[in-house]
Amino acid sequence: MNSEPDNTGQINPEPLSLDLAFFGKITASVTHELNNVISIVEQLAGLLEDQLCGAESGAPLDTEKVKSVQERIVLQTDRGVDLLRNLNKFAHSVDEERxxxxxxxxxxxxxxxxxxxxxxxxxxxxxxxxxxxxxxxxxxxxxxxxxxxxxxxxxxxxxxxxxxxxxxxxxxxxxxxxxxxxxxxxxxxxxxxxxxxxxxxxxxxxxxxxxxxxxxxxxxxxxxxxxxxxxxxx
Amino acid sequence: MDGIRVLLVDDEEEFTSVLSERMQTRGLIVDVSANGQDALTLANEETYDAVILDLAMPGMDGIETLKRLVKMNPDIQVILLTGHATLQKSVEAMKSGAMEFMEKPVKIDVLLEKIQQAHDKHEQLTETRIDDMLSDITKRMGW
Known part of the structure; x- marks a missing residue:
């Protein structure tokens, strides 16, 4: 990255630590949000499982409910895809110096x-x-x-x-x-x-x-x- | 788990919505709050067997909310449920009076087990507190 050796051959720590601080802050924030997305999807999948267990025990399957949960899963996966896309673009921003x-x-x-x-x-x-x-x-x-x-x-x-x-x-x-x-x-x-x-x-x-x-x-x-x-x- | 009362505090509304629905199906009574300030108001009005609390929230964060909840009611049982937390944060949470520190995503059965433990501990602490009060009154009255 931008950590060029100085004339003593040592890596100048300041720019490197700033770069890392930036990378760390962004990735920590995005992965935290991705984790939220995964947690929601996990609970929505659990809700579907609850519905199916109920149906197996003889309760009528609420198809409207299943459809609504499926739509909520799609919304979360779209959110996750957007987060990943932004993170990927960010990661590629170091590919070229200029x-x-x-x-x-x-x-x-x-x-x-x-x-x-x-x-x-x-x-x-x-x-x-x-x-x-x-x-x-x-x-x-x-x-x-x-x-x-x-x-x-x-x-x-x-x-x-x-x-x-x-x-x-x-x-x-x-x-x-x-x-x-x-x-x-x-x-x-x-x-x-x-x-x-x-x-x-x-x-x-x-x-x-x-x-x-x-x-x-x-x-x-x-x-x-x-x-x-x-x-x-x- | 019928009748166990839980307060769920998280700014991810979809998460609290689906989790509270699943908990209610299992007989729990669930209140939901999207921030620390509202959680304090609810906890002041109602007695909860367990509070499930997120760390990163807009406004008052989870640690500050935890500290205020514990100050308000030292018997309160708080389970912190959060995304990738640092070791430092988890230590701070436990020192601030959290009963448990859990990472998302979490299986509902694992969470329910912790809620049951919180309920049992809360009940035990309440009984001890009542016994202490009765003993204190007995002493004071010279019975």
Whole structure:
């Protein structure tokens, strides 16, 4: 990954530990949610078993009930497939150091992977893709990391029941991801730690990272990169 | 298991919905809560033989809910039922007064066995507490 040996031949621990912290946080969150999906499917299968046991003991089989349980299983498997797809895309983000990346897709994937962190704080996380395709040549893994830590900083500083929006914004020959909040926020001490991580990582990404002072709500964090904007694709 | 009263606390509504249905089929009386705060309100109004509690929930987390439940009622029997938990979390839960720490997914028979144990322990603690109170009254009254 990004852990290049320094001139003493030692691996620089800071970027590596940041990369691992990011990987760990995402995979722990997604596998926790996948575990929930499996637990629900297991109980739904058990409910079907209960119905069949009842039928074997002479009770009439409630076909409507069986159909409804089957539909609930399908909903959960769809949820599981989405989670796995997002996790797989995330895992492949380290395949190449730099590549042409669709910013809408990258931000959308990060939104899916981060939503649970906002949910746990009763914060509503929203995503707004740009109405055109935006291609940036970058390290998708690094860009996701910078976005993730600034998003964690905003989540940790936002009160419950508020809304955080993640918007992909095109502008001339560059494009940005803008994080805004429904209320002015005060950076928490935890946020300062997350923002420090984002800044360290951004020095490797070389994007323009804008972090507003406390009491801002619109565009509290923005990250801008040179971009190719392809209009009228939708 | 007829009449055993259980409080199920988990923000995964589909999970609590299907699990409570299966428990009710087996004769248990089940109340459901999607967060720690509502669980505390319910536990304040009703006596439960067992509380099945998730760790990761929006707002008040499982450990904090557990601590408050135990403070409210030291006899309460809490079974933590969660996804992949760390050893550190499980130790913290047991130190905070949990009766049992279980990982999802769980077979209903295994969970019911733990609920039965919680019920028995709760009953035993209640009896001991009543005996202690009676003994205390007897002493005070000089009977």
């Amino acid at each position: 590549r042409d990346t669709d910013l809408n897709e990258l931000a959308g994937n990060l939104y899916q992977l981060s939503k649970r962190f906002a949910d746990l704080k009763n914060i509503n996380l929203e995503m707004e893709a740009a109405g055109e395709s935006i291609i940036v040549r970058t390290s998708p893994f690094l860009l996701q990391q910078v976005l993730f830590w600034v998003l964690m900083a905003v989540i940790s500083s936002t009160p419950s029941d508020e809304v955080i929006s993640l918007a992909v914004v095109p502008a001339d020959e560059k494009a940005g991801v803008k994080i805004s909040c429904s209320t002015p926020i005060q950076w928490s001490s935890e946020a300062e730690r997350f923002l420090k991580r984002a800044k360290v990582l951004n020095s490797r990404l070389e994007a323009e990272l804008i972090i507003k002072e406390s009491n801002s709500s619109i565009g509290v964090c923005e990250i801008w990169l040179p971009a190719t904007i392809i209009k009228d694709v939708f």
